[in-house]
Amino acid sequence: MxxxxxxxxxxxxxxxxxxxxxxxxxxxxxxxxxxxxxxxxxxxxxxxxxxxxxxxxxxxxxxxxxxxxxxxxxxxxxxxxxxxxxxxxxxxxxxxxxxxxxxxxxxxxxxxxxxxxxxxxxxxxxxxxxxxxxxxxxxxxxxxxxxxxxxxxxxxxxxxxxxxxxxxxxxxxxxxxxxxxxxxxxxxxxxxxxxxxxxxxxxxxxxxxxxxGTAIFTLDITPDNLLIAVVAHPEHFGATVKSFNDAEARKIQGVVDVKQVPQGVAVYADNTFAALKGRDALSIEWNLSQAEIRSSEELAAEYVRHFGEPGLEATNRGNVEEAFKAQGLQMLDVEIVFPFLAHAPMEPLDAVFVKADDGSIDIYNGAQFPGFDQSTAAGILGLDEPKVRVNTQLAGGSFGRKAQFGSPYMQEAAAVYAATDGSRPLKHMWTREDDIRGGYYRPMYAHRMRGAINAEGQITAWEQVIVGQSIMAKADLDPTSVEGASNLPYAIPNLKVTSHNVQLAVPPLWWRSVGHTHTGFAVETFVDELFQKIGRDPVEGRLALLKDEPRHAGVLKKAAEMANWGGQVPEGRSRGVAVVESFNTYVGQVVEVSVGPEGAPRVHKVWCAVDCGVAVNPNVIKAQMEGGIGYGLGAVLFDAVTLGKGGRIVQSNFHDYRSIRINEMPDVAVEIIKSSEKPTGVGEPGVPPVGPAVANAWRRLTGAPVRQLPIVNIVSA
CATH class of the missing domain: 3.30.365.10 (Aldehyde oxidase/xanthine dehydrogenase, molybdopterin binding domain)
Known part of the structure; x- marks a missing residue:
């Protein structure tokens, strides 16, 4: 078509x-x-x-x-x-x-x-x-x-x-x-x-x-006389073009033109192969004066230095400082580092521009915020907004990647199109490598957690310090940095949560389940380790702290019941549990793991209970829980975007930033709590509990707590 x-x-x-x-x-x-x-x-x-x-x-x-x-x-x-x-x-x-x-x-x-x-x-x-x-x-x-x-x-x-x-x-x-x-x-x-x-x-x-195969995605739209464009981006975030030589690129058969755009150097060609070959042939000198040149290790060291400094106060109930001074306490003090994460949807970013006879423009793309895309493109193309029509297409995933205020991808795509005379339709494409290396990552975070347990086995004090970039680009407290921690559901009398915003040239963005991606892990592994320290069952311990949170308790009980918690576990395996509320949806999960052939966790089973209010379509809800579990497992087990020496991006494709494979996907059982509450979302809430549940099972199986993700990095270190 x-x-x-x-x-x-x-x-x-x-x-x-x-x-x-x-x-x-x-x-x-x-x-x-x-x-x-x-x-x-x-x-x-x-x-x-x-x-x-x-x-x-x-x-x-x-x-x-x-x-x-x-x-x-x-x-x-x-x-x-x-x-x-x-x-x-x-x-x-x-x-x-x-x-x-x-x-x-x-x-x-x-x-x-x-x-x-x-x-x-x-x-x-x-x-x-x-x-x-x-x-x-x-x-x-x-x-x-x-x-x-x-x-x-x-x-x-x-x-x-x-x-x-x-x-x-x-x-x-x-x-x-x-x-x-x-x-x-x-x-x-x-x-x-x-x-x-x-x-x-x-x-x-x-x-x-x-x-x-009849579903139409942006990549399927191929009007006659289509021009393909790709952009050469810098290997350092914040770098800009200093100079470039396109002589060799223009020799590639099919290459039509080469133009500098604000985001890099664009190569225009009659077909995708020529565009990519032409881009490879460019010689570009980059200006690194404003670039991020620190490695991930250097950034982590800087993050940790913030732990001892006063931060932005998110929650402060009771008196944590006084509670920590009590006699006869058992203490736990941990630090956890979370890496940058790419969204890595199956469909990289792309958009098609077609000029109509009256000079108006049709844009075809998987638009998550189409109004932003429309206004952004109109401004760059010098047209009134009604003259730019954004035609939303089916998209192959997003996980937050396309949800960008200011539409930076559309800024690039429109700039690439604006650099032409508009006589030919244009498809602007990113490759997988462009996407993995393109930034707008789930930010890197570091947490410090301190907890105190009294002689009666009660958690009396909890302090949590969170360091990372503000996704909302706020100088003050960013709620997305602390959600899931600032509203801790557990009944702990003395709680203090603070946050530090750090400035990097790496552009941040929300990632599937946003702040809960790291706060859920930190909270659920920490509370589980506190229970293990005093020999308390992690399900019973949580339920005792959730007496005033019936929906948290409901999914936790159901997941434990589904897994026959407390029953016989196969030899060589262990189970872990976690419960997280995100986006007003409550999810409890129990996982069963063993040590895999290469020494890393092998997840065999996941039991998942979800309370999302009225279940409009149970089929979709179950599918989203299963998908969220697979997505979350891939991240916690394998994934990290790292900046190497001098700040160069290391990962580039699924060989070194990989998804969980079909043979690694565990058996998943999902139960939906019957509810008359208004429906809430299910696209993201399946992700946060699976990581800490795996880490908790792994710690109980091997004795090794997870202090840095992904887990394979710890195992292989």
């Missing part, structure tokens, strides 16, 4: 007749919907509102304001609509919405964007109302057509019925008529006890296209 075919299909999606529904102010949403739906679909649809389209063939298309990169919003949001619409799951479809920070705002952020495990949480009521509104309008249209009271009409599995007159219809027959009606101001929503689809394991809507 060419770009012409894709564009034609998407424009056709706006033609014909049908029904489109939303739940915000109707005229504003109508105008937004009429700008177009940036994905394929049934051509027989007419816009009326923002979130729901109904075709003459009875299909229901949900416009997702959240990008689909594997975490399930297409399926989750469609489930909410289908439930209130009383649709049949087989007629449901989902596409990305247009870009509009007002109409399609994430209600948790106030602008359009996906992140913070917020897709279902922020849209739960909104999308249910969209479905209920569509149902009411269809019923009203049918009642008018059949000349019967609307109260006598029922809807079930996508069929509109009037029993008394023995009449029945699909949605499509009334879609056009319904689209001309005024939406109800407050549509009635179902009582949860009447749910038919919410809470059932429905198949994901995007699975079919992703398994048969």
């Amino acid at each position: 060419t770009l012409h075919d894709i564009t034609a299909t998407r424009r056709g999606f706006l033609a014909g007749s049908g029904l489109v529904i939303g739940v915000a102010i109707a005229p504003r949403i109508l105008a937004a919907a009429q700008t177009g739906v940036h994905a394929g679909g049934d051509p027989a649809l007419a816009p009326l509102n923002a979130f729901v389209k109904i075709g003459t063939d009875d299909t229901v298309t949900v416009l997702s304001k959240h990008i689909e990169f594997g975490q399930g919003p297409f399926t989750g949001l469609a489930t909410l609509v289908a439930e209130e619409l009383d649709a049949d799951w087989g007629q449901m479809r989902a596409v990305h919405s247009p870009t509009d920070n007002k109409v399609y705002a994430n209600l948790s952020f106030g602008l359009q964007g996906t992140g913070g495990s917020s897709s279902i949480a922020n849209a739960y009521e909104q999308m249910r109302k969209a479905g209920a509104t569509a149902r009411a309008m269809l019923v009203a249209a049918a009642a008018e057509e059949w000349n019967v009271p609307a109260s006598e009409i029922t809807v079930q599995k996508g069929r509109i019925q009037h029993a008394a007159s023995n009449r029945e219809s699909g949605f499509g027959a009334f879609a056009e008529k319904a689209s001309r009606r005024t939406p109800p101001a407050e549509p009635k929503l179902k009582d949860p006890k009447d749910f038919v689809l919410i809470g059932t394991e429905l198949p994901k809507l995007d699975t079919h296209g992703k398994t048969n």
Whole structure:
């Protein structure tokens, strides 16, 4: 399929007749919907509102304001609509919405964007109302057509019925008529006890296209006369181009041009091979005057020096200093260092730019914050924002990589396109090496933990110092640095948590589960080691400190029950446990490990309990827990981005920054706690508990506490 075919299909999606529904102010949403739906679909649809389209063939298309990169919003949001619409799951479809920070705002952020495990949480009521509104309008249209009271009409599995007159219809027959009606101001929503689809394991809507190869990603978009561009970046963060020689690069067959851009040197070619060969042939001298030239070891030494200095106060209850002076205490004092982590999604960053006849620009990319991408590109290209259309595509993962305020990737892509005359469509691409070495990492962190246990075996004091970069670029306390520690769930009378922000040229970014990636590990390994010090069972010990935290306790109990905690463990294996709340979702995990063939941990089993409120689609929830466990295991066992001597980036691809392999993936069992609380997110919360659970099992098995990640570095040292 060419770009012409894709564009034609998407424009056709706006033609014909049908029904489109939303739940915000109707005229504003109508105008937004009429700008177009940036994905394929049934051509027989007419816009009326923002979130729901109904075709003459009875299909229901949900416009997702959240990008689909594997975490399930297409399926989750469609489930909410289908439930209130009383649709049949087989007629449901989902596409990305247009870009509009007002109409399609994430209600948790106030602008359009996906992140913070917020897709279902922020849209739960909104999308249910969209479905209920569509149902009411269809019923009203049918009642008018059949000349019967609307109260006598029922809807079930996508069929509109009037029993008394023995009449029945699909949605499509009334879609056009319904689209001309005024939406109800407050549509009635179902009582949860009447749910038919919410809470059932429905198949994901995007699975079919992703398994048969018909799903369209940015890399698949190849318009005629396409120009490929790649950029040579420095090997040191903060370095800039001093001079370059492109003579050899221009000799490569297929290379069209070479241009300096703010981020490096761009090579333009007729094909990807020529672009990469041309980039390899460049000779560049870099200015290192503002570059980061310290190694990871040097940075770690500097971080540790901050432990003895006054920090930014995050939490201070009781009196830690006095509590540590008590007589007869057992003390534990540990330091833990966490490395930089790359996001390493399967799809590296890419974007396609195409100029229309009127001078406007279509951009096709996996946009996690499409409004930011639109405004950034418009500014660099010198166009008004309406002249730049961001068409959100399916994306092969992100884990935070594409969620960048200021859109630095789009800054580069737009600068590369702006350096051309725009006569040819352009695809700007990053390779895997570009991505692994490109920065915007989960920052490097160091923790110091001090704890005191009295003669009765009670933890009486806890002090935690956290050192790292501020992701939010704040000079004062960054809540993402201390989340999970500053709100420690354990009932410890004397608690003090402080933070230090360090300045580096390495650009930081949130990584799947953000601060909980390191605070969850630090907290859960430290409390576990305190329990081991006094010979207390780690599950019983935690539960005693969680008497006022029933949801923490609930998932911990369930995970322990699933694993038959306290029962027989196979010889040569040990078990560890952890419980972490992140993004208002509670996850408890028990893992079983042994010493692997190379001396590193081999994780055999993971038992996971999750409390995320109403379980909209258990199938998606379980998949996200499994995926989060695999992602977290890869990081804690193997992954680190390190700066070598002089600050050069060491890792470059999956051979030295590797994911967990299929033969290393443990058996995973997931149980969902039944809940009537509002739904919360599941994209990130499966990650934080698995690392400390593995470290706790490893320490009990080998006697070696984990003080630095990844664990293989300790084993091989």
